[in-house]
Amino acid sequence: xxxxxxxxxxxxxxxxxxxxxxxxxxxxxxxxxxxxxxxxxxxxxxxxxxxxxxxxxxxxxxxxxxxxxxxxxxxxxxxxxxxxxxxxxxxxxxxxxxxxxxxxxxxxxxxxxxxxxxxxxxxxxxxxxxxxxxxxxxxxxxxxxxxxxxxxxxxxxxxxxxxxxxxxxxxxxxxxxxxxxxxxxxxxxxxxxxxxxxxxxxxxxxxxxxxx
Amino acid sequence: xxxxxxxxxxxxxxxxxxxxxxxxxxxxxxxxxxxxxxxxxxxxxxxxxxxxxxxxxxxxxxxxxxxxxxxxxxxxxxxxxxxxxxxxxxxxxxxxxxxxxxxxxxxxxxxxxxxxxxxxxxxxxxxxxxxxxxxxxxxxxxxxxxxxxxxxxxxxxxxxxxxxxxxxxxxxxxxxxxxxxxxxxxxxxxxxxxxxxxxxxxxxxxxxxxxx
DNA sequence: AAGATACGAACGATCGTTAGTTCGTATTGC
DNA sequence: GCAATACGAACTAACGATCGTTCGTATCTT
Numbered sequence: 001x002x003x004x005x006x007x008x009x010x011x012x013x014x015x016x017x018x019x020x021x022x023x024x025x026x027x028x029x030x031x032x033x034x035x036x037x038x039x040x041x042x043x044x045x046x047x048x049x050x051x052x053x054x055x056x057x058x059x060x061x062x063x064x065x066x067x068x069x070x071x072x073x074x075x076x077x078x079x080x081x082x083x084x085x086x087x088x089x090x091x092x093x094x095x096x097x098x099x100x101x102x103x104x105x106x107x108x109x110x111x112x113x114x115x116x117x118x119x120x121x122x123x124x125x126x127x128x129x130x131x132x133x134x135x136x137x138x139x140x141x142x143x144x145x146x147x148x149x150x151x152x153x154x155x156x157x158x159x160x161x162x163x164x165x166x167x168x169x170x171x172x173x174x175x176x177x178x179x180x181x182x183x184x185x186x187x188x189x190x191x192x193x194x195x196x197x198x199x200x201x202x203x204x205x206x207x208x209x210x211x212x
Numbered sequence: 213x214x215x216x217x218x219x220x221x222x223x224x225x226x227x228x229x230x231x232x233x234x235x236x237x238x239x240x241x242x243x244x245x246x247x248x249x250x251x252x253x254x255x256x257x258x259x260x261x262x263x264x265x266x267x268x269x270x271x272x273x274x275x276x277x278x279x280x281x282x283x284x285x286x287x288x289x290x291x292x293x294x295x296x297x298x299x300x301x302x303x304x305x306x307x308x309x310x311x312x313x314x315x316x317x318x319x320x321x322x323x324x325x326x327x328x329x330x331x332x333x334x335x336x337x338x339x340x341x342x343x344x345x346x347x348x349x350x351x352x353x354x355x356x357x358x359x360x361x362x363x364x365x366x367x368x369x370x371x372x373x374x375x376x377x378x379x380x381x382x383x384x385x386x387x388x389x390x391x392x393x394x395x396x397x398x399x400x401x402x403x404x405x406x407x408x409x410x411x412x413x414x415x416x417x418x419x420x421x422x423x424x
Numbered sequence: 425a426a427g428a429t430a431c432g433a434a435c436g437a438t439c440g441t442t443a444g445t446t447c448g449t450a451t452t453g454c
Numbered sequence: 455g456c457a458a459t460a461c462g463a464a465c466t467a468a469c470g471a472t473c474g475t476t477c478g479t480a481t482c483t484t
Contacts, residue, residue: 019463037249038334041440053441054464061439118330123248158404166382166408173381192370196378199411231429253474266473274474394427 020058024050026066032111036066036119041208042200066119067127073116074134080142092198098145099197100190102171107186110175117172141162167197227358228358232270235260239277244323248278248331255271278331285328287347288317293353303361304410309419310357311409312402316381322387351376 011062026047030039035108041062045052059065081100084094120131142164149155240258242251253274257264271277292313296306318325332343354376361367382403 025446035247035249036246037335042438051464051465055464056441057463122247155448165388166386168384170378170382173376173385176377252472254472262429263431265477267473269429420450 006153010115023055023058024065024068028069028109028111028115031066031069031119032114034117036122063124063127066115068113068121070120070123070131071127072130073105073109074138077102077138078134078141080105081138085144091145091152093155095145095149095197096190096194098142099167099171099193100186102168103186103190103193103197104176106171106175107211113172113175139168142167161209167193170197235267235270236277236280240281240321240323240327243278243281243331244326248327248334275334275336275339278327278334281324281327282335282343283333283339283346285317285321285324286343286350288351289314290346290353292317293350295354297356303357303364303366307357307361307409308402308406310354311379311405312398313385313401314380315386315398315405318383318387325384325387351380354379379405382409 023077025162027039027044030044030047041055042052044065047054081098084098084101087094087097089097089188119131121128123131139161143160146155146158146160146163151158174193176190235256235280239251239256242256242259253267256277257267260267266298293310296310299309300305301309332347333340335343351373355372358367358370358375359374362369362372386401386405
């Protein structure tokens with residue numbers, strides 16, 4: 001009758017106390033460390049302390065695990081972007097906030113972000129398209145910020161989508177750095193990114209030569 | 213003076229006219245598009261127009277293919293860095309040249325770079341350690357540039373290795389952008405990176421607030 | 425003649441997954 | 455209160471497919 005509708009949408013966040021969430025966490029770590037394709041269900045079962053077929057009492061397939069991880073992160077990013085977009089702040093302040101919140105999400109679950117960033121391509125096609133759409137939404141959120149800043153004359157001209165993607169690359173990549181900032185260390189890190197992005201590394205004594 | 217020289221790039225990766233090089237190229241494209249672990253020897257054989265066992269007349273194992281791709285790129289990057297290090301140029305000019313040459317290598321073989329960046333972790337242990345060493349060499353080349361600039365007072369203070377890795381992330385990630393620049397379009401792209409890196413996106417009217 | 429290159433057959437291992445079953449615990453009917 | 459029942463979560467066995475790879479052999483080129 002209603003079998004088209006998944007009985008339970010499940011908490012899109014991977015966090016939880018149940019066995020299911022516990023396995024999802026272990027899967028996240030494995031997918032992050034070894035890659036999705038190079039991780040077997042038997043290995044996941046092994047670190048979970050059960051046998052491989054028992055995993056299917058919790059997840060209907062290997063790809064379901066990947067799906068939940070990727071979309072869990074994507075939803076978190078997109079909803080954060082929507083929240084910031086609705087705020088009545090200056091462009092620069094919204095950019096600063098977006099950087100801070102992105103970094104916060106990033107370091108709140110490095111493994112999940114790693115999977116989100118690198119393993120999404122192993123999704124198959126209905127999910128794959130949906131994922132790409134969500135990711136583009138998020139990139140365009142940053143692009144709109146840059147565009148707005150250009151229109152107001154506070155940012156130099158440039159391709160806003162290019163800038164957005166570059167900024168995201170930069171932040172996502174910063175995960176690989178050794179230090180795992182706690183809640184307090186996050187603010188200086190965000191400031192570091194914002195300063196680098198806004199002002200560059202050149203001392204202002206040497207005058208900019210903006211010829212593009 | 214050093215600007216005009218080798219117009220030909222001398223592509224890093226396995227070039228050649230032989231069947232072996234042809235297969236290596238197809239492997240590079242497959243590893244790039246689907247990932248090393250998700251690419252089977254039978255699939256590689258199929259796109260090569262032969263059967264899977266015939267591949268072993270050219271390569272002794274699947275990992276040999278990965279090894280050649282990864283180390284081919286790594287050697288190209290490191291030797292370019294050594295060449296630039298030996299030049300008698302200002303720090304900023306060497307940084308500009310390093311960016312330009314890195315981008316040139318990057319876009320000379322996007323697929324190989326993609327494998328170099330993402331698939332190296334599937335190497336096994338003697339090769340894996342050697343690869344990490346090479347990559348650190350290259351990162352430290354940029355770190356030394358930044359450190360030198362800081363010592364001379366032309367760059368603001370910061371963690372040089374962090375900056376080096378961030379710059380590399382930024383450039384490597386730029387591969388994903390849609391446009392594939394030709395030899396001429398490379399210079400503006402490099403300039404774009406340099407400007408972004410040196411001066412940021414803020415108009416200089418808004419004064420920098422460097423407090424780190 | 426001989427090396428390079430291709431083939432078909434097949435090996436053992438591992439893959440994701442299904443099926444059938446057991447066991448313990450919670451929920452229900454009386 | 456207590457047996458009957460339903461269910462979550464684990465197990466063993468095993469399926470068909472695919473994995474990387476080896477072997478022996480045939481064919482082409484030089």
